[in-house]
Amino acid sequence: MSETTSKISVRGLRKSFGSKNVLSGVDFDIEEGESLVVIGGSGTGKSVLLKCILGLITPDAGEILIDGVDILKLSPFERSRKTRQIGMLFQGAALFDSLKVWENIAFRLIYGEGKASGPSRAIAVDRLAQVGLPAEVANLSPAELSGGMQKRVALARAIAADPKILFFDEPTTGLDPITADVINRLIVDRVKAVGATAISITHDMVSARKIADEIAMLYQGRIVWRGPASDILSSGNPYVDQFVNGRAEGPIKMALKSA
Amino acid sequence: MNPAAHIGRAAIAIFAEIGAMSIFALKGAFAWVSGPFYTREFLSAAIRVGFNSLPVVGLTAIFTGAALALNIYDGSARFNAETFLPQILAVSIVRELGPGFAALMVAGRSSSGMAAELGAMRVSDQIDAISTLAVDPFKYLISPRILATTIMMPFIVLVADLIGILGGWSVAVYALDFEGATYIRNIDSFLTAEDVTSGLVKAGVFGFLISVMGCYYGYKSRGGAQGVGGATRSAVVASAVAILASNYIMTSLFVDF
Numbered sequence: 001m002s003e004t005t006s007k008i009s010v011r012g013l014r015k016s017f018g019s020k021n022v023l024s025g026v027d028f029d030i031e032e033g034e035s036l037v038v039i040g041g042s043g044t045g046k047s048v049l050l051k052c053i054l055g056l057i058t059p060d061a062g063e064i065l066i067d068g069v070d071i072l073k074l075s076p077f078e079r080s081r082k083t084r085q086i087g088m089l090f091q092g093a094a095l096f097d098s099l100k101v102w103e104n105i106a107f108r109l110i111y112g113e114g115k116a117s118g119p120s121r122a123i124a125v126d127r128l129a130q131v132g133l134p135a136e137v138a139n140l141s142p143a144e145l146s147g148g149m150q151k152r153v154a155l156a157r158a159i160a161a162d163p164k165i166l167f168f169d170e171p172t173t174g175l176d177p178i179t180a181d182v183i184n185r186l187i188v189d190r191v192k193a194v195g196a197t198a199i200s201i202t203h204d205m206v207s208a209r210k211i212a213d214e215i216a217m218l219y220q221g222r223i224v225w226r227g228p229a230s231d232i233l234s235s236g237n238p239y240v241d242q243f244v245n246g247r248a249e250g251p252i253k254m255a256l257k258s259a
Numbered sequence: 260m261n262p263a264a265h266i267g268r269a270a271i272a273i274f275a276e277i278g279a280m281s282i283f284a285l286k287g288a289f290a291w292v293s294g295p296f297y298t299r300e301f302l303s304a305a306i307r308v309g310f311n312s313l314p315v316v317g318l319t320a321i322f323t324g325a326a327l328a329l330n331i332y333d334g335s336a337r338f339n340a341e342t343f344l345p346q347i348l349a350v351s352i353v354r355e356l357g358p359g360f361a362a363l364m365v366a367g368r369s370s371s372g373m374a375a376e377l378g379a380m381r382v383s384d385q386i387d388a389i390s391t392l393a394v395d396p397f398k399y400l401i402s403p404r405i406l407a408t409t410i411m412m413p414f415i416v417l418v419a420d421l422i423g424i425l426g427g428w429s430v431a432v433y434a435l436d437f438e439g440a441t442y443i444r445n446i447d448s449f450l451t452a453e454d455v456t457s458g459l460v461k462a463g464v465f466g467f468l469i470s471v472m473g474c475y476y477g478y479k480s481r482g483g484a485q486g487v488g489g490a491t492r493s494a495v496v497a498s499a500v501a502i503l504a505s506n507y508i509m510t511s512l513f514v515d516f
Contacts, residue, residue, distance in 0.1 A: 056387050080393075088391040094384035112393035114295060157392070 005068035007032040007165065007197040008053065013062035014221075015048055022048050023059065024221035030214075035191055035198040037208040037229070039243060040218035041252065046201035047091070049218070050167050053199075055083045066165075087163030087196075091170040093154040095142035101128070102138035105157045113161070127156040130193075131186055148179035152186065159190050166191060168200035172207045184210040205244050208232070217243065219252060283478070284471040287401035300403035308369045308404075308470075309411030313418060315368065316361045320419040323356055324348070324426025332435055344431060345442045346449040352423040353450065354513075358458045359506060361419040362465035365412065366498035370473035373404055374494035377477025378487035386478065401478065405470045412466025413459040420458065457513040464509065465502050472498040 006029040013026040022045035030036045040046050051057040053064055055071065063070045071079045095104050103110070105127050106120035125135045131152040142150055151171065158166060171187060172180035184207050191198045191211075200211050208215055212229040217240050225237040232244055242250030291297075331348055335341045377400060380386050389396045424446065431437040473494045480490035 051387070054387075054391060056390060080390075080395075083391075084393045086391065088388070090384045090388055092383055094388040096380075096385055096388070107389075108392040108394070111295075111297065111399060161393070 006030060006065070007034075007067065008199070009063070009065040009068075010049075010053070011063040011065070013049070013052060013059050013064065015045070015052060015057065015059045021221055023052070023062075026062070026218070026221065026223055028216055028223055028226065030197055030199065032197055033195055035188075035200070035211055035213045037212035037215045038199065038201045038218050038223075039203060039205070039208055039215060040201075041203065041243070044218050045221055046218055047169055050088070050169060050199065050201060053083075054086060054088060054167070055079050085164040086167060087158035087161065087165070088167040089151070089154050089158045089169065089171055091173060093142075093147075093150040095150055095154055095157070097142050099141075100138070101140050101142060101145070101153050104142065104153060105160050107157065108161045123160065124156070127160050128153070130159070130190065131156045132182070148175050148182070151175065151179075151183055155183070155186055155190065159194060162194050164196055166194075166196045166198045168198065168202075168211070170202050170204075171200060171211075172202065172204045177206075180204065180207060181210075183207075187211055203243075205232075280471065280475050283401075283475050284405075284467075286397055287405045287471065287474060288467075289402075290395060290397035291402040291406070295398065297399055297403055300399060301407050304404045304407035305411050307372070308365065308408045308466075309415060312361075312365050312368055312415055316364050316415055316419050317422045319360050319364050320352075320357065320423040321426035321429075323360055324352060324423035324428075325430045327351060327356065327423075328427040328430040328435070332431070341435075344435075344437070345427075345445040348427040348431075349424055349446040349450050350454055352427070353420045353455045353458045355458075355506075355510070357420040357423050358416045358461040358465060359502070361416045362412065362462065362469065362502045363499060365408075365415065365466070366469045366472075366495060366502060369408065370469045370494045370498040371491045373470065373473030374477035374480070374491045375487055377474060378480035378490040381478060381480050382483055382487060396478075401474050404474055405467065408466040408470035409463055410466070412469075413462040416459060416462035420455065453513075457509075460513075461506060461509050464505055468501040468505060469498045472501060 009029045010026055013023050014021070015023040026049060028036070038046055038049065048057060052059045059072070062072075064072055066082050069082065071082050074082060096107065099107070102121050102124040105124035106117070109115040109120040109123060110117055121138070125138050128135060128137055133149065133152055133156070137145070137149070137153070142153065145153065168187060171183050175183060187198075187200070188211060198211070200208075202208050209229050209232060214226060215229050215232050216223045216226040217237070218224070219239050225235055225240045227235060232240065235241065238251050242252050327348055328344065331344050332341050335343060335347070377386070380400075386396050386400070389399055428439065428442055431442055432439045476490040476494040476497070480486045
């Protein structure tokens with residue numbers, strides 16, 4: 001046991017859907033202010049891992065400690081108070097299409113914290129500027145935006161309430177390389193600016209190396225390697241080597257069914 | 260496998276589904292009690308379900324009333340009772356056909372609409388996003404829809420009752436040579452308050468069932484466009500069955516004093 005409490009600790013986390021084991025004993029710690037990127041193929045349970053920590057999926061076994069408290073042992077009310085400090089950027093942006101861009105960004109302020117819409121709108125416009133979008137975007141509806149702009153708005157929404165922890169689910173998937181780089185820079189920039197602890201999941205190696213302090217590789221429901229981002233190309237781990245070099249041949253057999 | 264095991268499994272699955280639905284309904288109906296109450300969501304659902312349903316419910320009611328007038332006239336003429344047409348028609352409309360037809364039309368419109376909307380939100384992670392933004396999806400999405408539909412449905416049925424009676428009146432006066440004022444007076448002296456209120460109580464229950472089915476199937480939908488399509492279909496079928504079954508139960512309770 002370490003003397004200092006990690007921001008998030010995951011111990012022996014297991015989850016299966018039917019007969020398929022998605023997570024079979026995941027362990028990791030992440031210190032405050034650290035940025036961890038979890039890499040792994042499609043269907044290796046990366047999203048499930050984040051959803052377990054968020055409390056959206058209940059794991060079968062294991063512990064999830066946030067600030068040293070096992071959230072799985074808390075009542076639903078206490079747990080949601082603990083998970084409130086997590087902001088999440090969803091893979092498909094998941095913007096509310098019935099609301100305008102600024103209402104999306106201010107959603108938590110207005111509906112979660114009961115702030116008046118005037119000041120919330122000002123904060124939303126400020127957040128838009130932080131992700132490099134002009135104030136005119138505020139009154140558009142999400143459907144009018146390109147994929148890259150939707151991702152930026154979703155990032156603005158995730159950081160709107162200055163969360164202590166940020167999750168990014170495949171932040172660059174489906175974006176062109178230039179837009180992807182813009183998103184990567186914004187993530188690094190914003191995470192540093194708010195001093196947040198970040199977990200990102202991706203299979204984009206360029207993105208992983210830009211965002212991460214540390215990289216962990218998830219394979220068959222376990223962390224098979226973890227190390228500093230700078231060591232990723234010289235890990236000496238056959239799984240990691242196969243993945244970062246994108247080779248079809250190797251110890252990793254791709255799952256046929258998605259999780 | 261053993262055929263008995265198949266039947267057993269199916270029965271357990273049905274009871275599990277009804278149980279899950281009941282828990283969902285209770286959570287949805289009472290989630291707002293501990294606050295906050297999202298007034299804007301409630302009003303927008305009330306307008307979509309209530310106000311926007313009026314044209315289709317009105318059309319259904321006027322044709323139902325008109326056709327019913329012809330049928331009652333034809334049937335009652337066989338034993339020279341056609342003078343009772345206004346009373347029989349009014350009682351049939353306010354107790355049974357007004358609530359029933361209005362509810363089935365609203366089920367087709369709103370139950371499917373809710374299932375499709377919530378289903379699309381579910382498969383695009385929007386419902387999960389609500390949770391991560393420190394808002395309870397039950398308070399924000401489900402409660403406003405259930406409350407709005409339950410409260411609006413009696414008003415829709417009241418309008419359907421009036422238009423249905425008007426449909427019957429038009430046929431009776433213009434095609435069957437009834438005297439307009441006498442027709443209305445006959446209804447007025449015959450109809451009791453219980454006739455109307457029993458229909459409105461039914462309406463509230465139907466509204467609750469319609470919104471619960473729409474929300475339940477939408478909220479639980481999985482697997483992309485096909486899943487949303489399936490959720491929509493299940494919501495409409497389940498609401499229609501729930502309306503007709505609960506209608507019989509309520510009618511037997513109201514009639515049997």
